[in-house]
């Protein structure tokens with residue numbers, strides 16, 4: 001661990017202890033058809049089967065455990081998110097007995113709002129065109145003495161996400177390549193830290209939406225690059241810039257960032273449903289879409305890990321995407 005690194009492997013090991021018996025230890029899934037197509041041995045880590053339907057529960061529970069264990073335990077937690085981080089913080093807060101407030105846009109998908117409320121969180125709505133959610137969350141944190149839990153640029157969140165990668169290596173042994181999607185980079189920075197310790201020769205490859213390749217641009221530039229909110233169906237990766245903490249880890253431990261477009265995401269979701277019967281959301285399909293795009297030329301004869309980050313999509317929306325992609 002270098003002095004400026006946000007996390008070490010020990011942080012992931014500690015997160016794994018906290019998550020034991022609370023998070024699902026998701027299985028490893030294999031697919032003969034995918035292996036035949038790519039000529040490789042491929043291992044999926046299906047975080048769509050994680051509690052709340054995405055890996056985000058890992059980081060949220062680890063971060064909230066720190067809050068709950070803290071000497072001056074905060075009165076509660078606040079997060080801003082319209083997506084999987086909101087549900088993850090809400091459930092983790094309920095399990096740990098902490099009150100939670102989630103700042104969500106008025107036009108968040110009704111299903112996500114209902115799920116978050118169902119876990120007992122207080123919802124504060126804001127107008128995404130005229131109001132600043134970070135400011136609203138900071139004001140709540142200040143007024144109520146709550147701790148703000150960011151979605152990715154936070155050591156305990158990154159370490160928690162890294163347990164997904166650590167479990168995969170523990171179950172299948174060393175790999176040649178590990179494909180991981182990235183939005184803000186919490187998942188990939190945790191998984192790359194796990195890879196460095198458990199499978200030091202494994203190349204970790206990030207996959208971003210082509211329309212939102214801020215991570216790829218940042219790696220190329222050697223500094224954080226910001227882009228406008230990207231137009232992509234991968235809503236979990238509609239991020240304008242990585243965080244300082246995640247970028248530092250990515251710069252050191254991620255070999256390369258590649259991109260895929262929305263049509264490739266829909267094809268990958270279709271492929272996963274047909275071959276493995278797994279329902280994957282668009283952002284969750286980034287990593288397998290990236291591996292499929294690299295193909296047998298790169299992957300033949302290799303041992304390849306692929307993190308499927310989440311599965312929160314309604315069947316109706318999936319059907320719509322499949323139909324639109326065919327015309």
Ligand SMILES: *Cc1c(COP(=O)(O)O)cnc(C)c1O
Pocket residue numbers: 054055056083084085151152161181182183184185186187188236237281283284309310311
């Ligand atoms: C949040 C999220 C991502 C992006 O994760 P980061 O840690 O921000 O890179 C990817 N997939 C799903 C399903 C997500 O919910």
